[in-house]
Amino acid sequence: MFNLKKLHPSTYLLPKEGLMRVPGLIIANEEELCDAGLEKPLEQVRNVASLPGIVGYSIAMPDIHWGYGFPIGGVAAMDAETGVISPGGVGYDINCGVRLALVPIRFRDMQERTKSALLEAIFRRVPSGTGKGSSGDRRLSESDYRSLVKQGARWSIEQGCGLAADLEHMESLGVLEEADMSAVSKAAQERACAQLGSIGSGNHFVEIGEVGQIFEGEIAKQWQLQLGQTYILIHTGSRGFGHQICQDFLNSFIKKGFAKDLADKQLVAAPLASEEGRSYRQAMAAAANFAFNNRQQILHQVRKAFTEVCGVDYASIPLLYDVCHNIAKMEIHPVEGIKRKLCVHRKGATRAYGPGAEELTPLFRKTGQPVLVPGDMGRASHVMVGCGNPLTWCSSCHGAGRVRSRVASLKAWQGKSAVDHMERLGVAVKANSYKTIAEEMPDAYKDVDKVVQAVQEASLAKKVAGLHPYLVIKG
Amino acid sequence: MHRVFFGFEVRAPWEDEVLQGRKIEERYRHVTLAFLGNLSREKIEELLKQIPKPEMPLGPCAILDHTLLLPESHPRVMALHMEFLDERVLKFQKVLMQSLHRLDLGSDQAVWLPHVSLCRKPFSYELWQAHFVRLPCYLGSFHLYESVGELCYKPLWSYDVPPPFEEIEHRADIAYCVHGKDLQELYVHASMALAFQDPHFLTAWPCRPVLFSLEELVMALNEQIAKIDHLRGCPFKAVSFHGEVEACRQNLLKWDMIVDV
Numbered sequence: 001m002f003n004l005k006k007l008h009p010s011t012y013l014l015p016k017e018g019l020m021r022v023p024g025l026i027i028a029n030e031e032e033l034c035d036a037g038l039e040k041p042l043e044q045v046r047n048v049a050s051l052p053g054i055v056g057y058s059i060a061m062p063d064i065h066w067g068y069g070f071p072i073g074g075v076a077a078m079d080a081e082t083g084v085i086s087p088g089g090v091g092y093d094i095n096c097g098v099r100l101a102l103v104p105i106r107f108r109d110m111q112e113r114t115k116s117a118l119l120e121a122i123f124r125r126v127p128s129g130t131g132k133g134s135s136g137d138r139r140l141s142e143s144d145y146r147s148l149v150k151q152g153a154r155w156s157i158e159q160g161c162g163l164a165a166d167l168e169h170m171e172s173l174g175v176l177e178e179a180d181m182s183a184v185s186k187a188a189q190e191r192a193c194a195q196l197g198s199i200g201s202g203n204h205f206v207e208i209g210e211v212g213q214i215f216e217g218e219i220a221k222q223w224q225l226q227l228g229q230t231y232i233l234i235h236t237g238s239r240g241f242g243h244q245i246c247q248d249f250l251n252s253f254i255k256k257g258f259a260k261d262l263a264d265k266q267l268v269a270a271p272l273a274s275e276e277g278r279s280y281r282q283a284m285a286a287a288a289n290f291a292f293n294n295r296q297q298i299l300h301q302v303r304k305a306f307t308e309v310c311g312v313d314y315a316s317i318p319l320l321y322d323v324c325h326n327i328a329k330m331e332i333h334p335v336e337g338i339k340r341k342l343c344v345h346r347k348g349a350t351r352a353y354g355p356g357a358e359e360l361t362p363l364f365r366k367t368g369q370p371v372l373v374p375g376d377m378g379r380a381s382h383v384m385v386g387c388g389n390p391l392t393w394c395s396s397c398h399g400a401g402r403v404r405s406r407v408a409s410l411k412a413w414q415g416k417s418a419v420d421h422m423e424r425l426g427v428a429v430k431a432n433s434y435k436t437i438a439e440e441m442p443d444a445y446k447d448v449d450k451v452v453q454a455v456q457e458a459s460l461a462k463k464v465a466g467l468h469p470y471l472v473i474k475g
Numbered sequence: 476m477h478r479v480f481f482g483f484e485v486r487a488p489w490e491d492e493v494l495q496g497r498k499i500e501e502r503y504r505h506v507t508l509a510f511l512g513n514l515s516r517e518k519i520e521e522l523l524k525q526i527p528k529p530e531m532p533l534g535p536c537a538i539l540d541h542t543l544l545l546p547e548s549h550p551r552v553m554a555l556h557m558e559f560l561d562e563r564v565l566k567f568q569k570v571l572m573q574s575l576h577r578l579d580l581g582s583d584q585a586v587w588l589p590h591v592s593l594c595r596k597p598f599s600y601e602l603w604q605a606h607f608v609r610l611p612c613y614l615g616s617f618h619l620y621e622s623v624g625e626l627c628y629k630p631l632w633s634y635d636v637p638p639p640f641e642e643i644e645h646r647a648d649i650a651y652c653v654h655g656k657d658l659q660e661l662y663v664h665a666s667m668a669l670a671f672q673d674p675h676f677l678t679a680w681p682c683r684p685v686l687f688s689l690e691e692l693v694m695a696l697n698e699q700i701a702k703i704d705h706l707r708g709c710p711f712k713a714v715s716f717h718g719e720v721e722a723c724r725q726n727l728l729k730w731d732m733i734v735d736v
Contacts, residue, residue: 037646065646068715068735092712092735130673130708191705201710202736240704243712247701251694254716265690265716405646406736 002042004033010062010457011391014042019263020049025057025391029454032062032446037403041071047263048076053083053272055335055342059392061349062454063401063446067091069266072348075395078272080330080341085277086269087253087284089345091326092246094284095291096204096237097171098372098398099322100383100467101299103230103306107210107470110230114310118208119428119471121305126206126298127198128475129432140193148196149179153292153322161300163315168361170322171351171369174292176285176329183282184241185248192241192290197297201433201475203440204236205377206302212380213466219367219385223320225465232302232317233381233467234295235374236475237326242287249280272343281328288327295322320383321370325350325398331359333393344393352396352461354388371461375400375448377440377472378425382452384461396461400448406439413438422472431474440474476513478622479631481526481571482506483564484615485557485591486638487539488671493606496553496598503628504591505620506557508568509581519619523632526574529567529617532725533639533654536560536667538677539610543590544600551596553603557589557612560663564589564614595626609677611670613639639664643731648715650733656726658686665696665714665732672734673710678703689720689730711736 004012004026012033014024024045032038041064048070049058055077064073069088078084110118140148148155152175156162167173199206211229214220238245250268253259253276259268270276299319306312328345335342344351353360354368364370371384373396388394404412413421418438422429431437455461482505489501514522537557544550559565568587575581591612615638618630640653651668655661662684670676679702684695696714703709712735723729 066648068713068717130710187701187705191701201708202712240701243704244701247697247713250716251697254690259716268716402646405644405649407642407649408644 008458010454014045016049018046020046020058021051022049022054022057024049025059027060027392027454027458027460028062029450029457031450032454038064040066041073044069044071044264045074047267048074048089050263051076051078051084051086051267051269053079055079055083055340056393057391059395061395061397062451063348063397063399065401067347069264069268070345070347073397073401074347075345075349075392077333077342077344077393080272080343083272083343084269085272085280085328085343086267086345087246087249087280088266088268089347090246090284090328091347092243093237093326094242094246095288095324096326097291097295097322097324098233098235098374099295099299100320100370100372101232101303101317102224102320103232103312104316105230105310105312106228107230108228110310115471116428118305118309119430119473121309122206122208122302123430123473125301125305126473128200128473129436130201130475138194138196140196142189145189146181148293149181149286149289151175152289153296156293156296156300161297166296166319169319170292171324174296174322176288178281179285179289180282181286183279184245184286188241188244188248191244192239195239195241196290196294197301198239198294199236199298199473199475200239201436204475206298206473207233207377207381207469208471209233209467209469211465212468215463215465216385219464222363222367223370223464224318225320225383231467232299233372233374234298234302236291236294236298238287238291239294241290245283245287249283252276284328288324291324292322321372323350323370323372331393334390342393344395346395348398349395350398351394352386352388353394354386357388357394370464371396373397373399373448373452376442376445377429377469377474378422378427378442380448381467381469382448382463383465383467384452384455385464386461387459389458389460392460397451397455400445400451402444403446404444409441409444410435410438412443413441427469427472429472429474436474476515477519477631478513479519480510480620480622481508481617482620483508483617483636485612486534486615487610487612488674490608490610493602494594495602496594496596497626498594499592499626503626504593505618505628506589506591506614509571509575511575511580512582519631522578522580523619525578527567527570528634529636531563531636532656532727533664534613534615534636535564536611536613536639536663537589538680539591539612542604542607545590545592552592553594553598553600554590554592555610557591559589608674610674611667611677613667640668645733648733648735650731653730653732654723654727657728658689658692658720659683661720661728661730662686662692662695665692666699668732669696669711669734675707676703676709678706690716
C-alpha cells in the first residue's frame with residue numbers, strides 16, 4: 001500500500017503524494033518491510049514530509065517505530081530560513097543518548113564474585129528507576145543550572161566528575177552553544193533539580209560486558225577497542241528537565257495555533273526564524289547540555305565503582321564516544337551541490353559523520369565518528385563508524401526498536417521469572433522494579449543485528465565491533 | 476435455597492503482595508449493595524422482574540481510600556473503603572433498598588458503608604496497613620450474587636455496565652480507549668486509567684480543571700504528570716496530543732489516549 005521503490009540495497013523511496021513536500025526515504029531490509037507494524041510509522045514519515053521547509057527526504061531508519069508526531073527512528077532536515085523546528089521531532093527525552101567507555105581489563109578475567117560486587121556497587125552508586133534522583137541527595141541550585149547549561153559536560157568535569165580528555169570524545173564536545181536558561185521554565189528546573197546523575201526508567205540502562213567481535217580491525221585499533229575487553233555502555237537523557245521543556249513548548253506552540261492544518265497536532269512546529277523557534281532551540285540546547293552532564297556524572301560513578309571493586313585506575317578508563325539520538329542541530333550539508341544551513345531533526349537516530357567531517361576532533365576526522373547502537377539486554381550492541389552518507393544527512397539508526405508493546409511484554413512474562421531467564425542467558429540484571437525488567441526483555445525488541453545489517457547495506461555506517469552484555473542495570 | 480445479595484464487581488490494580496489471610500480472589504471482589512439472605516429460585520425470579528437496574532452508561536469510579544476491619548467489634552474481614560467520585564451509586568443503592576423493602580426483602584442498614592472485602596480471618600492487619608496505598612477502582616457489571624462458600628461468589632443474574640476505560644494494544648507506549656459523557660468526565664476517566672498503572676497518580680487527586688478542548692485536557696493531564704514526577708517520580712513522560720474526541724453510543728464521547736512511558 002505504500003508503493004515503495006528500491007533505490008539501493010536496503011534503501012527505498014516512498015513516493016511523494018498528497019500534502020508531502022518531499023518523498024520519504026526508508027532504510028530497511030525486505031523482511032522489515034513486510035512487518036505490518038510498519039504501517040503507522042510510515043504514515044508518520046508521510047506526515048513529517050508535509051512540514052514547511054523540509055529538504056531532501058523524510059527519512060526512516062530500520063529501527064523505526066511509532067512516536068509522537070515524528071516516528072522514532074526518523075530524520076528530517078529543515079531549511080534554516082524557511083523551515084520549522086518541532087519539539088515532537090526531537091522527543092520528550094531531549095538528548096537521550098549513549099556513551100561507551102572502555103575498561104583496560106578482560107571481562108573474562110574477572111571472578112564471578114567480583115562481577116557480582118561490581119553490579120552491586122554500580123547499582124548503589126547510580127540511582128535508577130522512577131523517582132530515583134541524584135546520588136547523595138544533591139539538589140541543583142539556580143547557579144548550578146546556569147553553569148551546567150552554559151558549559152555542558154565541562155561543568156561536571158570541573159566538579160571532579162571526569163577526565164579533561166572526555167570532552168574530545170563527545171558529540172559537539174559535550175555542549176550545545178545556543179543553550180540559554182532564560183528560555184527554560186521554573187517548572188523544568190524544579191522537576192529535575194534532584195535528578196542529575198540518575199538513569200531514570202523505561203529503556204534506560206547501564207551495561208557492562210565484553211567486546212565480543214571486531215569487524216574493522218584498523219579502526220578498532222585506533223579507537224583502542226580490543227577483543228575481550230570490558231566496556232561500559234550508558235543510555236539515558238535529560239530526565240524531567242527535558243520532558244518539561246518539551247511539554248512547555250508543545251503547550252505553548254499549540255496555544256499559539258502552530259498546529260493548525262497539520263496532519264497530527266503532535267507535529268506542531270515553530271518557524272526556525274521566529275522568536276518561538278529561537279526560544280525552543282535555546283531551551284532544547286539547555287536540556288541537551290543537562291543530558292551530557294547526566295551521562296558524565298553516571299560514568300564518573302561507574303568509573304569509581306570499577307576502582308572500588310576491581311582496583312582499576314580511574315584515569316585508565318577512557319570514554320570512546322558519547323552520541324545524542326534525540327536532538328535537532330544546525331548543520332551545513334550540500335543540497336544539490338550547494339552548501340546550506342539546515343536544522344537536522346534526529347529522533348531516535350544518530351549522527352554518523354564519515355571521515356574528513358570538519359566538526360569531528362582529529363582522531364575521528366581520520367576514521368569517521370563512532371555510532372553506538374544498543375540492542376537489547378540479552379543479545380548484543382554494536383559499535384559502528386559513520387560513513388557520512390549525504391542521503392540521510394549523515395545519520396544512522398539508534399537501537400533495535402520494539403516489536404512488542406510494554407503491556408504485551410509484561411503479559412508474556414507474567415508468572416515466569418524474567419531475571420532467572422536472563423541469568424540462564426548469562427546476563428545478571430538489577431532494577432528497582434521487576435516490571436521494568438519484564439517490559440524490557442530481549443524478545444520485546446527487534447534483532448539489532450538485522451537493523452545494523454540494513455544500515456551497513458545502505459552505507460550509512462559500518463560495523464566496527466560487537467558488544468556482549470553481562471551485567472545490566474535497568475531503570 | 477440460595478444465599479444471595481446484590482453487588483457490583485470491583486476492578487482495581489490490586490496490590491496483594493502483603494495481603495496475608497484467606498484472600499478473596501480478584502474475580503470475586505465486589506461491593507455489596509443489599510444483602511437478601513436465603514431465597515428460593517421462584518422468589519429470585521419474581522424479585523428480578525421488579526428491582527431497578529443501574530442505568531449507568533459507564534462503570535462509576537471510586538477511590539479505595541482507607542482500610543477497614545469489619546465488623547468493628549469483632550473483626551473477621553479486612554476490607555477497603557470506597558469513596559465514590561459522584562453520587563450515582565449512593566442514590567442507586569437507596570432506590571434499590573426502597574424497592575427491596577417494598578418486597579419485604581433486604582436487611583435494614585442505617586448507613587450503607589461501601590467497601591470491598593479482601594480477606595477473612597485469620598489475617599495479618601498490621602503489615603497490610605503499613606503498606607497501604609490508595610487505589611483507584613471502577614465498578615463493573617451489577618450482579619445478583621450467590622455466596623457458594625469458600626469465599627466464592629457466583630453471579631445468578633447480571634446487568635452489564637461498560638468500563639470507563641480499556642487498555643488497548645500499542646507497540647511503543649501504553650494506550651487506553653477512554654469514554655465519558657463530556658470532557659470533564661473523559662479527564663477523570665483518563666486520570667483513573669493512569670492511576671491503574673501507577674496508583675501514586677492519585678497523589679494530586681482530586682483535580683477537576685474546567686476544560687473546553689482536548690488540547691486543554693491533555694495539558695491538564697500532563698500538568699498532573701509533571702507535578703507527580705516532581706513530588707515522587709512518575710513512570711509516564713507525557714500524554715500525547717494525538718487523536719480526536721469522537722461521539723459514540725449513548726451520547727458518550729470516546730478518545731484513544733496514548734501515554735509515553
